[in-house]
Protein backbone atom coordinates (compact mmCIF):
# COMPACT_ATOMS: atom_id res chain seq x y z
CA UNK A 1 0.00 0.00 0.00
CA UNK A 2 2.84 2.41 0.78
CA UNK A 3 5.15 1.58 -2.11
CA UNK A 4 3.88 4.38 -4.34
CA UNK A 5 6.61 6.91 -5.18
CA UNK A 6 4.09 9.56 -4.17
CA UNK A 7 3.53 8.12 -0.69
CA UNK A 8 5.63 10.86 1.01
CA UNK A 9 2.98 13.37 -0.07
CA UNK A 10 0.28 11.59 1.88
CA UNK A 11 0.59 11.67 5.64
CA UNK A 12 -1.61 8.61 6.13
CA UNK A 13 0.63 6.56 3.85
CA UNK A 14 3.75 6.77 5.96
CA UNK A 15 3.79 4.82 9.18
CA UNK A 16 5.76 6.56 11.94
CA UNK A 17 6.38 5.68 15.56
CA UNK A 18 4.35 7.73 18.02
CA UNK A 19 1.55 8.42 15.51
CA UNK A 20 -1.81 7.03 14.50
CA UNK A 21 -4.30 7.67 11.70
CA UNK A 22 -7.70 9.19 12.40
CA UNK A 23 -10.54 8.78 9.93
CA UNK A 24 -13.53 11.08 9.75
CA UNK A 25 -17.07 9.83 9.25
CA UNK A 26 -18.17 13.19 7.86
CA UNK A 27 -15.47 13.97 5.26
CA UNK A 28 -13.82 10.52 4.86
CA UNK A 29 -10.48 12.25 5.53
CA UNK A 30 -7.61 10.11 6.82
CA UNK A 31 -4.94 12.07 8.66
CA UNK A 32 -1.84 10.98 10.57
CA UNK A 33 -1.50 12.71 13.94
CA UNK A 34 0.98 12.28 16.76
CA UNK A 35 -0.24 11.30 20.21
CA UNK A 36 -0.12 14.87 21.51
CA UNK A 37 -2.15 16.21 18.58
CA UNK A 38 -4.57 13.33 19.03
CA UNK A 39 -5.06 14.31 22.66
CA UNK A 40 -5.59 17.97 21.68
CA UNK A 41 -8.24 17.08 19.10
CA UNK A 42 -10.38 15.80 21.97
CA UNK A 43 -10.52 19.19 23.68
CA UNK A 44 -12.59 20.71 25.15
CA UNK A 45 -15.08 17.84 25.42
CA UNK A 46 -15.27 14.47 23.79
CA UNK A 47 -17.43 11.39 23.77
CA UNK A 48 -16.76 7.71 23.21
CA UNK A 49 -19.27 5.27 21.77
CA UNK A 50 -17.42 1.94 21.49
CA UNK A 51 -20.28 0.27 19.57
CA UNK A 52 -19.81 2.72 16.68
CA UNK A 53 -17.28 2.19 13.86
CA UNK A 54 -16.28 5.86 14.23
CA UNK A 55 -16.36 5.79 17.97
CA UNK A 56 -14.93 9.14 19.07
CA UNK A 57 -16.78 12.46 19.03
CA UNK A 58 -13.91 14.92 18.60
CA UNK A 59 -12.35 17.46 16.20
CA UNK A 60 -11.46 16.29 12.70
CA UNK A 61 -8.03 17.51 11.56
CA UNK A 62 -9.13 17.25 7.91
CA UNK A 63 -12.46 19.11 7.74
CA UNK A 64 -12.14 20.95 11.04
CA UNK A 65 -15.60 19.89 12.20
CA UNK A 66 -16.50 18.28 15.51
CA UNK A 67 -17.76 14.90 14.45
CA UNK A 68 -17.30 11.12 14.76
CA UNK A 69 -13.80 9.79 14.10
CA UNK A 70 -12.20 6.37 14.09
CA UNK A 71 -8.70 5.94 15.50
CA UNK A 72 -6.46 3.45 13.68
CA UNK A 73 -3.61 2.84 16.12
CA UNK A 74 -1.67 0.44 13.92
CA UNK A 75 -1.93 2.13 10.50
CA UNK B 76 -23.92 20.66 -3.63
CA UNK B 77 -21.61 22.53 -5.98
CA UNK B 78 -19.37 20.53 -8.29
CA UNK B 79 -15.67 20.97 -7.66
CA UNK B 80 -13.56 20.15 -10.72
CA UNK B 81 -9.76 20.12 -10.64
CA UNK B 82 -8.13 20.80 -14.01
CA UNK B 83 -4.85 18.96 -13.83
CA UNK B 84 -1.96 17.57 -15.83
CA UNK B 85 1.57 17.34 -14.51
CA UNK B 86 2.87 18.30 -17.91
CA UNK B 87 3.39 22.05 -18.28
CA UNK B 88 1.89 24.29 -20.93
CA UNK B 89 -0.87 21.92 -22.03
CA UNK B 90 -3.69 24.44 -21.58
CA UNK B 91 -4.84 23.94 -17.97
CA UNK B 92 -5.11 27.63 -17.19
CA UNK B 93 -6.71 28.42 -20.56
CA UNK B 94 -9.23 25.62 -20.02
CA UNK B 95 -10.16 26.82 -16.52
CA UNK B 96 -10.60 30.42 -17.65
CA UNK B 97 -12.48 29.58 -20.86
CA UNK B 98 -14.81 27.01 -19.28
CA UNK B 99 -15.41 29.36 -16.35
CA UNK B 100 -16.33 32.23 -18.66
CA UNK B 101 -18.52 29.97 -20.83
CA UNK B 102 -20.34 28.57 -17.79
CA UNK B 103 -20.87 32.07 -16.38
CA UNK B 104 -22.60 32.99 -19.64
CA UNK B 105 -25.07 30.17 -19.03
CA UNK B 106 -25.88 31.88 -15.73
CA UNK B 107 -23.85 29.43 -13.64
CA UNK B 108 -22.19 30.84 -10.49
CA UNK B 109 -18.51 30.05 -10.98
CA UNK B 110 -15.57 30.20 -8.59
CA UNK B 111 -12.08 29.84 -10.07
CA UNK B 112 -9.25 28.80 -7.75
CA UNK B 113 -5.69 29.61 -8.83
CA UNK B 114 -3.56 26.95 -7.19
CA UNK B 115 -0.45 27.69 -9.24
CA UNK B 116 2.28 29.92 -7.71
CA UNK B 117 2.96 31.21 -11.24
CA UNK B 118 -0.46 32.93 -10.85
CA UNK B 119 -1.16 32.81 -14.60
CA UNK B 120 -4.91 32.42 -14.10
CA UNK B 121 -5.00 35.42 -11.76
CA UNK B 122 -3.05 37.40 -14.32
CA UNK B 123 -5.23 36.25 -17.25
CA UNK B 124 -8.25 37.72 -15.50
CA UNK B 125 -6.54 41.11 -15.63
CA UNK B 126 -5.49 41.12 -11.97
CA UNK B 127 -2.04 41.92 -10.69
CA UNK B 128 -1.02 38.98 -8.50
CA UNK B 129 1.39 41.20 -6.54
CA UNK B 130 -1.15 43.80 -5.52
CA UNK B 131 -4.05 41.65 -4.34
CA UNK B 132 -5.23 42.44 -0.81
CA UNK B 133 -5.17 38.73 -0.01
CA UNK B 134 -4.43 35.57 -1.91
CA UNK B 135 -4.88 31.84 -1.63
CA UNK B 136 -1.62 31.70 0.29
CA UNK B 137 -3.11 33.84 3.09
CA UNK B 138 -6.18 31.63 3.09
CA UNK B 139 -4.16 28.39 3.31
CA UNK B 140 -2.05 29.93 6.09
CA UNK B 141 -5.36 30.67 7.90
CA UNK B 142 -4.61 34.40 7.99
CA UNK B 143 -7.79 35.38 6.14
CA UNK B 144 -11.15 33.81 5.46
CA UNK B 145 -11.63 32.66 1.83
CA UNK B 146 -14.50 35.15 1.46
CA UNK B 147 -12.12 38.08 1.94
CA UNK B 148 -9.63 36.85 -0.63
CA UNK B 149 -12.18 36.09 -3.36
CA UNK B 150 -12.28 38.81 -6.00
CA UNK B 151 -14.98 39.38 -8.55
CA UNK B 152 -14.03 40.04 -12.16
CA UNK B 153 -17.07 40.51 -14.38
CA UNK B 154 -19.30 37.51 -13.79
CA UNK B 155 -16.46 35.33 -12.48
CA UNK B 156 -15.17 35.00 -8.94
CA UNK B 157 -11.56 34.06 -8.33
CA UNK B 158 -9.52 32.99 -5.35
CA UNK B 159 -6.25 34.46 -6.64
CA UNK B 160 -2.71 33.16 -6.35
CA UNK B 161 0.49 35.01 -5.68
CA UNK B 162 4.10 34.01 -5.83
CA UNK B 163 4.18 33.33 -2.07
CA UNK B 164 1.99 30.33 -2.77
CA UNK B 165 5.31 28.59 -3.45
CA UNK B 166 6.09 29.08 0.24
CA UNK B 167 2.78 27.48 1.15
CA UNK B 168 4.06 24.30 -0.43
CA UNK B 169 6.84 24.15 2.16
CA UNK B 170 4.74 25.37 5.09
CA UNK B 171 1.99 22.86 4.41
CA UNK B 172 4.33 19.89 4.50
CA UNK B 173 4.74 20.13 8.26
CA UNK B 174 1.08 20.73 8.99
CA UNK B 175 -1.30 18.07 10.31
CA UNK B 176 -3.96 17.34 7.71
CA UNK B 177 -1.89 19.09 5.02
CA UNK B 178 -3.71 17.37 2.15
CA UNK B 179 -7.01 18.90 3.23
CA UNK B 180 -5.95 22.55 3.64
CA UNK B 181 -7.67 23.71 0.43
CA UNK B 182 -10.81 21.62 0.92
CA UNK B 183 -11.15 23.04 4.40
CA UNK B 184 -10.44 26.62 3.31
CA UNK B 185 -13.08 26.71 0.58
CA UNK B 186 -15.73 24.69 2.38
CA UNK B 187 -17.40 27.71 4.03
CA UNK B 188 -17.82 29.52 0.68
CA UNK B 189 -18.53 26.87 -1.92
CA UNK B 190 -22.26 26.79 -1.28
CA UNK B 191 -22.34 30.29 -2.84
CA UNK B 192 -21.38 28.74 -6.19
CA UNK B 193 -22.68 26.13 -8.61
CA UNK B 194 -19.26 25.08 -9.79
CA UNK B 195 -15.68 25.48 -8.61
CA UNK B 196 -12.81 25.08 -11.11
CA UNK B 197 -9.33 24.56 -9.69
CA UNK B 198 -6.29 25.40 -11.85
CA UNK B 199 -3.58 23.00 -10.67
CA UNK B 200 0.15 23.68 -11.06
CA UNK B 201 2.22 21.59 -13.49
CA UNK B 202 3.95 19.66 -10.75
CA UNK B 203 3.14 16.91 -8.39
CA UNK B 204 3.49 18.48 -5.00
CA UNK B 205 1.32 19.04 -2.01
CA UNK B 206 -0.58 21.85 -3.80
CA UNK B 207 -1.75 19.51 -6.55
CA UNK B 208 -2.68 16.90 -3.93
CA UNK B 209 -4.71 19.61 -2.18
CA UNK B 210 -6.45 20.45 -5.46
CA UNK B 211 -7.34 16.82 -6.16
CA UNK B 212 -8.42 16.17 -2.57
CA UNK B 213 -10.73 19.20 -2.61
CA UNK B 214 -12.29 18.12 -5.92
CA UNK B 215 -14.95 15.60 -6.76
CA UNK B 216 -13.73 15.19 -10.31
CA UNK B 217 -10.75 15.85 -12.54
CA UNK B 218 -10.65 17.21 -16.07
CA UNK B 219 -7.41 16.57 -17.97
CA UNK B 220 -6.30 18.94 -20.74
CA UNK B 221 -4.15 17.08 -23.23
CA UNK B 222 -1.89 18.48 -25.88
CA UNK B 223 -1.71 15.74 -28.46
CA UNK B 224 2.02 15.28 -28.94
CA UNK B 225 4.34 12.32 -28.77
CA UNK B 226 4.80 11.29 -25.12
CA UNK B 227 1.67 13.20 -24.02
CA UNK B 228 0.32 9.87 -22.83
CA UNK B 229 3.07 9.67 -20.20
CA UNK B 230 1.77 12.74 -18.40
CA UNK B 231 -1.74 11.27 -18.41
CA UNK B 232 -0.47 7.94 -17.08
CA UNK B 233 1.36 9.64 -14.24
CA UNK B 234 -1.67 11.76 -13.40
CA UNK B 235 -3.92 8.68 -13.31
CA UNK B 236 -1.49 7.00 -10.88
CA UNK B 237 -1.61 10.10 -8.70
CA UNK B 238 -5.41 10.04 -8.84
CA UNK B 239 -5.33 6.40 -7.72
CA UNK B 240 -3.19 7.43 -4.73
CA UNK B 241 -5.53 10.29 -3.89
CA UNK B 242 -8.44 7.84 -3.94
CA UNK B 243 -6.53 5.47 -1.68
CA UNK B 244 -5.38 8.02 0.84
CA UNK B 245 -7.50 11.17 0.85
CA UNK B 246 -10.52 11.35 -1.50
CA UNK B 247 -12.09 7.94 -2.24
CA UNK B 248 -14.84 9.44 -4.43
CA UNK B 249 -12.61 11.35 -6.87
CA UNK B 250 -13.78 10.72 -10.46
CA UNK B 251 -12.11 11.37 -13.78
CA UNK B 252 -14.43 13.43 -16.00
CA UNK B 253 -12.28 12.99 -19.11
CA UNK B 254 -9.86 14.60 -21.49
CA UNK B 255 -10.03 17.88 -23.34
CA UNK B 256 -7.77 17.90 -26.38
CA UNK B 257 -6.14 21.33 -26.52
CA UNK B 258 -4.13 23.11 -29.23
CA UNK B 259 -5.46 20.42 -31.53
CA UNK B 260 -4.54 20.37 -35.17
CA UNK B 261 -7.11 18.22 -36.91
CA UNK B 262 -5.19 18.43 -40.17
CA UNK B 263 -2.35 16.28 -38.94
CA UNK B 264 -2.76 12.56 -38.56
CA UNK B 265 -0.34 12.60 -35.64
CA UNK B 266 -2.66 14.58 -33.34
CA UNK B 267 -5.60 12.27 -34.06
CA UNK B 268 -3.45 9.21 -33.49
CA UNK B 269 -2.11 10.43 -30.14
CA UNK B 270 -5.64 11.24 -28.99
CA UNK B 271 -6.98 7.84 -30.06
CA UNK B 272 -4.01 6.12 -28.39
CA UNK B 273 -4.55 7.87 -25.03
CA UNK B 274 -8.28 7.25 -25.21
CA UNK B 275 -7.81 3.51 -25.78
CA UNK B 276 -4.80 3.05 -23.50
CA UNK B 277 -6.52 4.53 -20.45
CA UNK B 278 -10.19 4.12 -21.37
CA UNK B 279 -10.87 7.80 -20.87
CA UNK B 280 -13.65 9.83 -22.33
CA UNK B 281 -12.68 12.65 -24.68
CA UNK B 282 -14.89 15.72 -24.62
CA UNK B 283 -16.09 16.89 -28.01
CA UNK B 284 -15.11 18.98 -29.80
CA UNK B 285 -11.34 19.25 -29.55
CA UNK B 286 -10.05 22.78 -28.98
CA UNK B 287 -8.15 23.92 -32.08
CA UNK B 288 -4.82 25.67 -31.97
CA UNK B 289 -5.41 29.36 -32.57
CA UNK B 290 -3.46 32.55 -32.07
CA UNK B 291 -6.61 34.03 -30.48
CA UNK B 292 -5.77 32.10 -27.30
CA UNK B 293 -2.39 33.75 -26.94
CA UNK B 294 -3.90 37.23 -27.33
CA UNK B 295 -6.72 36.85 -24.82
CA UNK B 296 -4.79 36.69 -21.48
CA UNK B 297 -2.79 39.80 -22.36
CA UNK B 298 -6.10 41.61 -22.70
CA UNK B 299 -7.21 40.25 -19.32
CA UNK B 300 -10.03 38.34 -20.95
CA UNK B 301 -10.99 34.79 -21.80
CA UNK B 302 -11.37 33.60 -25.39
CA UNK B 303 -15.13 33.66 -24.79
CA UNK B 304 -15.04 37.44 -24.34
CA UNK B 305 -12.07 38.20 -26.54
CA UNK B 306 -13.13 36.32 -29.67
CA UNK B 307 -16.67 35.06 -29.03
CA UNK B 308 -17.23 33.90 -32.59
CA UNK B 309 -13.93 32.02 -32.89
CA UNK B 310 -13.83 28.24 -33.26
CA UNK B 311 -11.90 28.04 -29.97
CA UNK B 312 -14.64 29.89 -28.08
CA UNK B 313 -17.28 27.67 -29.70
CA UNK B 314 -15.38 24.55 -28.59
CA UNK B 315 -15.13 25.66 -24.96
CA UNK B 316 -18.78 26.77 -25.02
CA UNK B 317 -19.85 23.32 -26.15
CA UNK B 318 -17.67 21.50 -23.60
CA UNK B 319 -18.94 23.82 -20.84
CA UNK B 320 -22.52 23.09 -21.88
CA UNK B 321 -21.89 19.32 -21.83
CA UNK B 322 -20.31 19.47 -18.38
CA UNK B 323 -23.04 21.73 -17.00
CA UNK B 324 -25.83 19.49 -18.32
CA UNK B 325 -24.21 16.21 -17.27
CA UNK B 326 -23.46 17.43 -13.78
CA UNK B 327 -27.01 18.70 -13.45
CA UNK B 328 -26.05 22.36 -13.08
CA UNK B 329 -28.27 23.43 -15.97
CA UNK B 330 -31.13 21.68 -17.71
CA UNK B 331 -30.70 21.29 -21.45
CA UNK B 332 -32.75 23.50 -23.69
CA UNK B 333 -34.97 21.46 -26.01
CA UNK B 334 -32.91 20.83 -29.10
CA UNK B 335 -35.59 21.53 -31.69
CA UNK B 336 -38.23 23.74 -30.21
CA UNK B 337 -40.02 23.75 -33.55
CA UNK B 338 -40.22 19.96 -33.60
CA UNK B 339 -43.77 18.59 -33.71
CA UNK B 340 -45.31 17.86 -30.33
CA UNK B 341 -46.24 14.17 -29.97
CA UNK B 342 -47.20 14.43 -26.34
CA UNK B 343 -50.84 13.51 -27.01
CA UNK B 344 -50.01 10.68 -29.41
CA UNK B 345 -50.35 8.10 -26.64
CA UNK B 346 -46.64 7.34 -26.69
CA UNK B 347 -46.81 6.22 -30.31
CA UNK B 348 -44.90 8.31 -32.74
CA UNK B 349 -45.86 7.84 -36.35
CA UNK B 350 -43.27 8.59 -38.92
Ligand SMILES: Nc1ncnc2c1ncn2[C@@H]1O[C@H](COP(=O)(O)OP(=O)(O)OP(=O)(O)O)[C@@H](O)[C@H]1O
Pocket residue numbers: 086087088089090091092093094115119199200201257258259286287288289290292293294296311
Ligand atom coordinates in the same frame (compact mmCIF):
# COMPACT_ATOMS: atom_id res chain seq x y z
N1 LIG C 1 -5.98 26.21 -28.13
C1 LIG C 1 -4.87 26.95 -28.06
N2 LIG C 1 -4.28 27.45 -29.19
C2 LIG C 1 -3.15 28.18 -29.13
N3 LIG C 1 -2.53 28.49 -27.99
C3 LIG C 1 -3.05 28.04 -26.84
C4 LIG C 1 -4.24 27.25 -26.80
N4 LIG C 1 -4.52 26.94 -25.51
C5 LIG C 1 -3.55 27.52 -24.77
N5 LIG C 1 -2.67 28.17 -25.56
C6 LIG C 1 -1.46 28.90 -25.16
O1 LIG C 1 -0.52 27.96 -24.69
C7 LIG C 1 0.20 28.46 -23.59
C8 LIG C 1 0.06 27.52 -22.41
O2 LIG C 1 -1.28 27.47 -22.04
P1 LIG C 1 -1.73 27.44 -20.51
O3 LIG C 1 -1.03 28.50 -19.74
O4 LIG C 1 -3.20 27.42 -20.47
O5 LIG C 1 -1.15 26.02 -20.10
P2 LIG C 1 -0.95 25.44 -18.65
O6 LIG C 1 -1.11 23.96 -18.75
O7 LIG C 1 -1.81 26.15 -17.68
O8 LIG C 1 0.57 25.82 -18.37
P3 LIG C 1 1.34 25.60 -16.97
O9 LIG C 1 1.60 24.14 -16.91
O10 LIG C 1 2.59 26.43 -17.11
O11 LIG C 1 0.43 26.08 -15.89
C9 LIG C 1 -0.35 29.86 -23.32
O12 LIG C 1 0.48 30.79 -23.90
C10 LIG C 1 -1.71 29.84 -24.00
O13 LIG C 1 -2.09 31.12 -24.44
Ligand SMILES: [Mg+2]
Pocket residue numbers: 091092093115119120198199
Ligand atom coordinates in the same frame (compact mmCIF):
# COMPACT_ATOMS: atom_id res chain seq x y z
MG1 LIG D 1 -1.28 27.08 -15.85
